Amino acid sequence: MTLEGRFVRLRALEAEDLELLYAWENDPSVWGVSGTLAPFSRHTLQRFLDEQRFDIYAARQQRLVIETLAGRAVGLLELFEFDPADRRAGVGILIHAVEDRRRGFASDALHILDTYAREVLGLHQLWCNVGADNTASRALFRRAGYVVCGRKREWRRTAEGWADELLLQKIL
Numbered sequence: 621m622t623l624e625g626r627f628v629r630l631r632a633l634e635a636e637d638l639e640l641l642y643a644w645e646n647d648p649s650v651w652g653v654s655g656t657l658a659p660f661s662r663h664t665l666q667r668f669l670d671e672q673r674f675d676i677y678a679a680r681q682q683r684l685v686i687e688t689l690a691g692r693a694v695g696l697l698e699l700f701e702f703d704p705a706d707r708r709a710g711v712g713i714l715i716h717a718v719e720d721r722r723r724g725f726a727s728d729a730l731h732i733l734d735t736y737a738r739e740v741l742g743l744h745q746l747w748c749n750v751g752a753d754n755t756a757s758r759a760l761f762r763r764a765g766y767v768v769c770g771r772k773r774e775w776r777r778t779a780e781g782w783a784d785e786l787l788l789q790k791i792l
Contacts, residue, residue, distance in 0.1 A: 629689060630733070
């Protein structure tokens with residue numbers, strides 16, 4: 621099975637992705653959606669890359685690079701809290717550069733993920749957490765077929781005060 625869509629492909633992390641991960645994971649502009657509070661060292665990210673050699677059943681997570689069909693990395697897609705017994709996983713997605721957003725890359729990646737999750741991993745459902753104030757992500761996941769199934773009130777502390785977070789779910 622190829623993990624390729626109309627605009628992007630999903631591929632495994634490679635050792636050569638260390639500097640890319642270092643730049644993206646240490647960008648404070650995306651920390652609010654990832655829950656990151658401090659920078660990552662290259663050593664920590666190298667250990668993470670080394671652990672990616674294990675399959676999702678051993679690691680309980682999987683991170684994939686989203687790259688254009690021309691081979692330019694534009695983001696990351698992560699499956700986390702993988703639960704093979706209940707056949708579900710959490711989803712996180714990042715299109716890093718502002719100029720790469722709203723170009724269909726994330727939608728295409730989620731579409732590819734649906735097929736991979738259902739046909740290869742045998743998952744029954746995917747879920748994600750989205751800030752209630754994150755209109756772009758809410759719209760992205762809604763278009764991808766996710767529905768809001770819960771609201772966590774005052775869940776995240778932000779510079780502006782407390783913010784709600786939505787739990788979205790997609791039955792595959």
